[in-house]
Amino acid sequence: MKAFGKILGLVLLGLLLLVIGLGFALTHFFDPNDYKEEIRQLARDKANLELAINGEIGWSLFPWLGLELHQTSLASAATPEQPFADLRMLGLSVRVLPLLRREVQMSDIRIDGLALILRRDEQGRGNWENIGKPAGAPATEPAAEPRGNEADSTGARSGMPIKLDIDSLTVNDARITYQDAQSGQQFSAESIQLETGAIREGSAIPVKLTAFFGSNQPLMRARSEILGELRFDLGQKRYQFEKFRLSGEASGEPLAGKTLNFSAQGELLADLDAQIAEWTGLKFSANQLRGLGDIKVRELDREPRISGGLSVASFNLRDFLAGLGRELPTTADANALSRVEMATRLNGSPTSFALEELTLKVDDTILTGRIAVEDFARQALRLQLKGDRLDISRYLPPKATDGASAARQSEVQETAQAASAGDSPLPAAPTRHAWSDAPVLPMDALRLLDVQATVGFDELLFDDHPFTNLDLNAQSREGLLALQTLRGNVYDARFEANGKVDVRQALPQLSIEAQLGKLPIEKFVKLEKQESPVQGLLDLTATLTTRGNSQKTWVDNLNGKANFLLSDGLLVGADLEHYLCRAVATLNRKSLTRTSTKDTPFEALRGSLQITNGVARNPDFKASVPGLTVNGNGTLDLRVLGLDYLIGIIIEGDKRAMPDPACQVNERYVGLEWPLRCRGPLELGAKTCRIDQDGLGKITAKLAGEKLTEKLDEKLGDKVSPELKDALKGLFKR
Template sequence: MKAFGKILGLVLLGLLLIIVALGFALTHLFDPNDYKDEIRQIARDKAHIELTLNGDIGWSLFPWLGLELHDASIATMIKPNEPYADLQMLGLSVRVLPLLRREVQMSDVRVEGLNLRLTRDKNGHGNWEDIGKLPPSPETAATSPATEQPAPEASPTPEKPPQPIRLDIDSLTVNNARVEYNDEQTGKNFSAESIQLSTGAVHDSTNIPLKLTAFLSTNQPVVRVRTELVGELRIARALQRYQFEDMRLSGEVTGDPLPGKTLTFAAQGQLLLDKAANVAEWTGIKVSANQLRALGELKVNDLDKTPQVSGGISIAQFDLAKFADSIGQQLPAMAEGSLSKVELVSRLAATPTSLSLDNLNLKFDDSTFSGRIAIEDFAKQSLRATLKADTFNVDRYLKPKSAEANSTTQVRQAEVASTEADALAGAGSTPLPPAPTKGAWSNDRLLPVERLRKLDVNADLTFGQLTLEKLPIHNAALNANGQGGLLTLANLRGDLYDGSFEASGTLDVRQETPALNLQTKINRVPVEKILESQGKNPPVKGLVTLNSNLTGSGNSQKALIDTLNGNASFVINNGVLLNANLEQQICKGIATLNRKTLSGEPRGKDTPFQELKGNLTLRNGVASNPDLKVRIPGMTVNGDGDLDLRVLGMDYRVGIIVEGDTSAMPDPACQVGDKFVGIEWPLRCRGPLELGAKACRVDNERMGQVAAKFAGDKLSDKIDEKLGDKINPQLKDALKGLFKR
């Protein structure tokens, strides 16, 4: 028995030596380079590709079937002279015996200098579409489709489905590979260069360590990306399930979208693709881009139909202004420190054409928004927003006034200040202030018309407190929509200084010149607060109620005011004319009629009133007010004049009627008696609108008419006293009328 075992061992050793000897002889005596033409023909007949072998073929037989190809290229049969791929070297080896069991066991697979060129021509045809196709033969080209006879259908023969080949590779290495895509229709070019790929052992349903680096670039726009990808790939072919665990992607981006800047990015997480269930997932997401940091999870369903994305995202607090600067983007000018604290938490849903952020919680600076934002159609930029905010200061994010606007404001303020000082110093004794002539509005471009024309938006916003033009609006609500260049403000309302306001209107930017239509309602809002918020000294206090319907056109403040038309009505209740002593003006008129001189110094005090009201008709920036009426205790004020909104000036003729209040006047020279009751004392008010009643003076021209009337009444009294009842009443009336003319 022992001898038998020894003999068997010798036999096996002999067979092994024979096999090795045959393999050695085969690999050294048989040169595959002598069969290049046959190999090319097999590639044509079986794979329908044009294979060019410029370099040598090296090989080994046992225990590895080894092969090395050098300097080879591949082209389609249709364009054999235009290779779409070439490589410097391909090296691989396969165990011989496992092949008999339909198992592929490879050692290291190496690819050096692979160059893949994909091209789409001007007709939209890609060169990869011809892979595996035969060129049309002359007989086929000459045969008309109408004369072709359909081939008889072969009866289907049931075949046993092939068993999947087991894949087993010790490692895969790709060095210095390049892939290029060129689209002649659009002129766009995409490329991946310096591709380096290395893996560990490749086995089915086991983790495969992987590392990939490459430089990616495009020409429209010019962008260059350096990338590195590492992780562990797990392939379960039978289950059609692919996982990329502990995935880490990092790199840098430069190019035209980032002028002179670099975006450093990183992403990691767990990736899953389940083709059987048509599901893909990315869990444990961690993303960074310069200062931005985000966490999240994403899931994609219906991969075989229209993919549906769902998930969540959380962006940690970051400085958006600095982030924008770090990628070379210029944000619109706004107050310093704006957008320095931004963070976001939201659920999301998306399709290839839409994106929505639900259960949104957005914080920036001192504001918090919650609700929903969605883009319903990327192509149409259809924006939908339903948001609720605790507080929001719009002024903080508006463009600051230009140097021209500031200069205009400063000149006007200086003009008003000088006029106001003269008015107070003279207390009605100085000449009328000159009518203002300086424009009060900016010529700066006001609206981004091109952007508004493309806008498709529907917004429903509410605010606990909204600051707009320095006005603190509480419980504000905004409902607006826009499409095709027509923007509609359905409603803007809120509480303002214990009063309320409401506005609606449209902005039409479909034509070259934007057109505005605006309706407003203001209810019992302190008028002085509105003026103070705009940096103006209020000439009046009181609760204003205003209704207006206005139109205008243009794309600047000045253009809109110059074309302002419409009508308005206003009432101010329980108010005060500040630093305006109408009593002093009447006193001066009475002293003039009494031919006396005022002995006391003018008293600068306010004039309280019960009601100030009127109606305005606006034509091209000038508001006509024919029915101004002010009710003051003991007197009534009537006015007729214009408000020139283009220069913020006014020109009024005012009449003050003493209704019977004969209380002591501030100066003995102007004591009011019964004889002055019912007389309309004329004033002229002209100057900057901010002066209000401080720009009023006794109207000397009309005062002469009052004096003549007063003299006529006084002479009539003397005729009655002298003639008594001794003369015919008709003659007495004739004499009175004679002296009144």
């Protein structure tokens, strides 16, 4: 047995020496460069490739199977004149004996000057198509049924894991370009540099990759670098990228000449058996933006689902967008959007994405809830938000007085000054339009909008008015925005409204129904730098329609009806009793000795409005003032915010002392309707009122006629018939 073993050893040694000798002979007496044409033909027949080897082929056989290729190009056999890959040099070597054990032991792999050029023509065909298919082979070939033992042995061999052991991989100066003739788009990755450490399964493999990326639609350039340690397990199909770090910068047309510096790091994992991928310990930045999070993708083999968490530290949104070439519109508060931060849970799919359990802080406001795009194709946005306190005026454009508005303010101020001067004449009706003609609605965006929104605020400030317990429900689809509910409180007054905005036509159509209860009107009706001319609690119901896309067109086309009641109020700086006293003094042919300093309290002002094209007609105005009844009719021109009313004041019996001896009321004045005319800017209220001289003349004539009738009765007594007496009275009353 010992002799047999010795003989066997000698035989094996002889075979090994023979293999080494054959390898030496092959490498020294066999030159693969002599067979370039046969190699090219083999590539055509087996892989449908046009292989051009313009440089020398260097090789070795044992103990390393080594290969070096120089100046090589690859093209589809159908388009041999259009190479899709050029290679300056490829060098690699593999140990021969470990290959028999399905172990790949390689020295350094080096690839220099690889240029991969991918093109798609006008018909959508790519220059890489049909590569790898034998020439003349059908697109699909039925697989032959393996015979029993052969199938088993093949399966067993194919199931054996391949062990990789590569000293390193180096790629220098590689370039990849893609061109699409149909869309005109071009993408490129240039100056690609890849360096790795030893590549061994289960071990951490240091990786460094740098590249420059570019595109033409839009024109963009980016530089990026990736560092980390790659670990893999082929048997379990598990791949990890530990200590992953991505950094770089980008510039181009979308950034308007600005530069974006970005970075991201964390731990990456892909488990193909479990069909999950994870990015844990995520840290990212984009200029001054900083954030943390984790992302998990599951069901990779079906419809991937995204979940995880994300938090963004406080940053200046205005400065951040400016750094990306996106300037926000100027706001009333220059510091608006200077502090924004967010924390949320992520939930998404290939067709949808949601921010769940969202906490969003914007300046001094905290919003919680959910924001979701339920369908990317339809841009279906869903909002469920609750906020604490928001001053919306901070985020609106600064108040700018245009020419028309300035002219109207000047007109109102002049009228106010004239009206404050003693016995000034009746103010003229305002003529300047009070509203802006700047577009308000983003028509194109609203037509595309698919939104369902439920939004609430504990307090919302608008133009310093506090709206509390605000709830809004709205939806928009295909250009029809429906305000289903808007309710809340303002100055403890309850309001509720619903309406529609229809932008499906060229000219938007708007409608609204509103109810308002116990609103302190003095908070809303006031002249700049002066107190409100009227005080009281307003109850209002209104149904209104209009069309257009500016304040001016909305008011010009306003139609509808409303009912109002103003209770427990005060006409500030307007003494109706003084107006009455002046009228009485005129009839008494006396001069007033006192001036008016009082306001006029009232129990109620009520009436209805019929609005036609921005002009509200009020035929049934009534006011209850202690000791007086006030009736009126007139118009409110909402286009110029002007009023024009005829007011009648009726003394309810001689129950009160008049404020001046010149206007003592006698019994003949009781029950008469003393006339006032109110005309001028709405902001001035009762300060626009004056005695109606025409109406007062009619009262004078009536009283004179009644006095003559009384004297006629005294003179005639019972001396004439009743028919003649009535005829004579009628003569004096004409």
